[in-house]
Amino acid sequence: MFTVIIAEDSKPILRNIKSHLQSLLLPVQVAGTAANGEEALKLICQHQPDILLTDIRMPKLDGMALIEQAKLLAPAMKVILISGYSDFEYTRRALSLQVFDYLLKPVERSELEEVLKRVTEELSRNRQEASGTREISLSDVLASDQLENTVLAETELPAAGFLLVIRRQPFTPKENWERTHLQSVLKLLIPSVRMVLSLREPEHFLAIWDVTEGQQMVNGTGWNGIWEHLESHGISAALAGQLRAVYRVEWPSFCMEGVRFLGERLGVCSTAPLEIQYAFSAEASPSKERELVTGRFTEMILQRQKDAFLLKLTEQLAKWKSDNVRLYDLEYFLSSVLDTLSSINQGLPFKEIPKSAYELIRSLDALSYENFMKELLNVLEALFDHILANNKKSGEELFQQLEGYLSMNIYSYVSIPDLADRFHVSPSYISRIIKRHTGSTFVHYYMKLKIQEACRLIQEKQDMRIKEISDALSFSDPQYFSKVFKEYTGVSPSVYKEQLTEPG
The missing domain is CATH 1.10.10.60 (Homeodomain-like)
Structure with a gap:
């Protein structure tokens, strides 16, 4: 695990970056956050982090000065710079300070993940060279309780196999969402499935077939057949795989890519089986429509227009259902709404404001998108009523x-x-x-x-x-x-x- 310090004076941007980091299936953990360079320097001295994510323009001590002083405290630390287009000349100068890479605002999840993946791989290589430790293995991406299962004995694992990452479709029942039950249902369709393992990411599993049986399965039933079979047994799932055998040494990276791929393309109502592509595509980038819609709703919050906000949100949520919008876009929208509500709720105690869109969606635990809509509107109406009650x-x-x-x-x-x-x-x-x-x-x-x-x-x-x-x-x-x-x-x-x- 690698530790990260985030230095960013904008609370919404800081919150967005932290939320992205916590959602990634990467060996990184946020050790602390700072609103200015001086605070960041104290945290670096205290935690000796592996990675520093820092803005350029900050009060008290700007990013350039922070990098220079931080390198003296932690020479091996990797620095990732966060900058706006107007700061590009500063960014070019910063690269001469041995900055690992830079990200342009607004920081997108896919871009952050791509940079962090490269930096953690380099840090892992450095650790291995220094201590002779092993490379990342399958046990690094499996759930902790899964590691105790004897099914993971090396003699039980094939040298290569066909793999499928499976996760629960959002806003669906989860009574049947359990590893042994999933494996038994898969065996009803394809008895040759070798095993199903629980991944570290909640509600994610890895199904494994031997090469010969896997090739027959792909040529016969295929991923669509598995998807329809699971649905017919009350298991609403999203699947990501590849139409080729994967060597065991590649399994950890396959799992990480599968989780990322599903996270970026998961629809709120359904998700057709996906073929994993290792290149980061434009699909993961933000849409102009999403930015415009989010801006309109945050402005209604700032204007305290409760009735208009709830009416328009009801219409927007229905439209997103019809369009089967990505969960990624819905979470972005809700993060902005929560940030705006928090900003106008300063000083007014109301513990029910969720800390993130991910937390909000999980707390509602809706069994359908329709139920989610109703529960979300109730939560946001309660937040609005609280703010308006204190408005005078x-x-x-x-x-x-x-x-x-x-x-x-x-x-x-x-x-x-x-x-x-x-x-x-x-x-x-x-x-x-x-x-x-x-x-x-x-x-x-x-x-x-x-x-x-x-x-x-x-x-x-x-x-x-x-x-x-x-x-x-x-x-x-x-x-x-x-x-x-x-x-x-x-x-x-x-x-x-x-x-x-x-x-x-």
């Missing part, structure tokens, strides 16, 4: 925070997008909160604060010139300042100042 209170608290922030930054220029970024809400929500509590638009309220401060300065610092006050309060020019001042006080700044000096 949170709105008052937010306005107090906005008021304090604007007062503290009265000498700067602050825009609605600036406030939205700082307080993690949408710009339109900022506008509504200010309108609700002041009866004015943001611009009128903000200008009123500035003019009140201008009046105070004129009264208390009569030696300040009007231009100096205008510049101090970040107005674009004195003429504009005078115009705004007169709108709020009825007189120009110079007249206001003269009135203060007039007797009586």
